[in-house]
Amino acid sequence: MGRLLPAGVLVVALVAYFIASDPLELSCLSGITDFQAQYVAVPPYNPLGNITRDGESRLQGAEIVGQGDVFGPESIAFDGQGKGPYTGLSDGRVVRYDGPELGWTTFATTSKRRSALCDYNHTPAPKLDYEHICGRPLGLRFEKTTGELYIADAYFGILKVGPQGGLAEPVVTEVNGVPFKFCNDLDFDGDGNLYFTDSSTKYHRRQFFISRLELENTGRFLRYNPVRKETTVLIEGLRFPNGVAVSKDGTFVVVAETNMARLLRYWLKGPKANTWEVWMDLPGVPDNVRRNENGDFWVAFHSRRSFIEMNSGAVPWLRHLVAKLPIPPKQLFPLLAPKPHALVIRYSSEGQVLEVLEDQSGKVVKVVSEVEEHDGKLYLGTVLFPQMAVYTLSSGG
Template sequence: MTPVGVFTLLFLLLALYCGLDPFKHSAISEFPDFQSYRLDMPAWSQVPTERDTENLLQKSEIKFLNQIQGPESIAFDPLGRGPYTGVADGRILFWNGQSWTDFAYTSSNRSELCDPKPSPLSYLKNEHICGRPLGLRFDKKTGDLYIADAYFGLMKVGPEGGLATSLANEAEGVPLRFTNDLDIDEEGNVYFTDSSTKYQRRNFMQLVFSAENSGRVLKYNPANKETTVLERDLQFPNGVSLSKDGSFFVFCEGSHGRLRKYWLKGEKAGTSEILAILPGFPDNVRTNENGDFWVAIHCRRNMYTYFCALYPKIRTFLLKLPIPTKIHFLLQIGGHPTAVVAKYSPEGKLLQLLEDNQGKVVKAISEVEEKDGKLWMGSVLVPFVAVYKLP
């Protein structure tokens, strides 16, 4: 056989292997109904170009290393005690000043399946059994802790902790499948996100790859115990935070990389608008005492993700190749985990940007909570909390 013939044969065999994926190595091999959706991304020229050239987040202090797994949300109770955080094994822990103690949990079906494991991702397989508390918020009036559990929906536990009770696990007859974050107004109404009605959190990478649009923003009314849908057909809605005056709340559009404002009062009440185009893809958002919004940005945009967003058929083709999910994830985040946090005014102006663009100290931040001149940063993917002292 000629060299050309050998090359042709090898090419055909490779194409056949890629097409059949006999060893199920592709990122979507277990999802026969997988479909990619187009993302109407903002023009590249609209993406903020500001950088923290000093990598100030590298000055952060790493706390509780390997004592907690995947602390996504950081909360302090009305008396200022804490932090409290939800971890990968389904518990909510409380730092009493000397050690971490169990405070609450969301699943009544805990067993050895939920026992300690070596990394946050080790729990993915059993998250639907053990629970996965994500967003946490205290009601400042009652001391109750409200919990967005990815699998069990919107929940609440009293100031003494224990097993949380369910407040909402469906809306309009559609189950909450990926409850993500929440905030509470002065009347006790809870605004929260359901990132997808198709994919659960343990398949969050497939949700990222798909960019499917079944996400919702919802409201729970404690007076009549009803849950209503405020926004629908969203692509990975995530963090939620009320404005200081309560006239609106903002939520993150994860797949688009945007911060969106939903009006609660005034002439625009019941409508939403884009507040800011973010430099990357966000997770949670939190309001500080001045009324500004701290946004945790999981990773910056890059041309690979931008191109794939615009061409879903090419994205699906690439995902069908026998390439592990982890490799696709690294391509999505630019090669390695980094850290970016951004502060925005209520008008959507970028006020401050902090980075560790090498992921040397801080990486994959899920939330930023400002307290007493410090930023407390949690991450669903790492075994520690990072604390940065503001100048």
């Protein structure tokens, strides 16, 4: 009965919105249906076949590290000496795990304006209202030649910090004179160029749920040349671009487009250089993408694609209306968010499914934001929960 009341309120609010809305405003909604055919074209089937059954509960064998000590470990990295994992938290810090005795150590911060407001990592949930003050480090990558850690902070852009840590300094914070609103992930190619995503030019990260709900298309994929200090927009008009991973041979970059449940491939070399294509449709909503030493790609999924996720793109005006309802996002999110269901998939560089790991009930591993493979183990980040999971791969994995 407890779940019926909010749903009823939602229906009533929708009806009220229709009645109260200006007809001109409603007619303008037709302008957001231009992507309808493209979105619906994502195939509503499971491309994994029977392979899913083999891994449906294997992630329940993962070990939980830092339960309650870290909140929202979105991205994971190891330095050149194998130390780590390093991860960014909801309170704006980048921390490093120094073993069971020392635990987590603060390594870096991204904000100069840190105050008592930022000391909330041990609370039951992150305080999104303070993210623009404290910072929110998302994607992490070490630059191998210098040992510097590069950070995609959702609010402060691309930053870097030296091997000893401390306050990160800006690298690139704007393009064409306009500051970034939602930097998300990053990776380097062999020539030192930095590729990164700006998930939205309309919304900040603390408004990510509305951005996803609207399916708005202001996201971009960019390149920063550190020698010329030039930033170039490579793809624009994306719907929540997220994870970034350069292929092992350096011929292409994989970009996760979250709201379209697909991976894009941007060619760096060869006859298709400087062009992009849809590489593959996915069975879930992707977050980050990470390449392992063999050149395979681990894709972390925020969730499987639900019936609503697959079909609501055909009625974008409805999603737009829900986003405009006078209901706080904190109340909408529990109503519309899928149940915790961990899903990670390893793809070959040719796009073949090699391995699928799940915790379908979310008993141990819940929402996965990133998969980092290191020394025979998978380190699983989660942007929504206070834990990191470590899964030991089998000898054949």
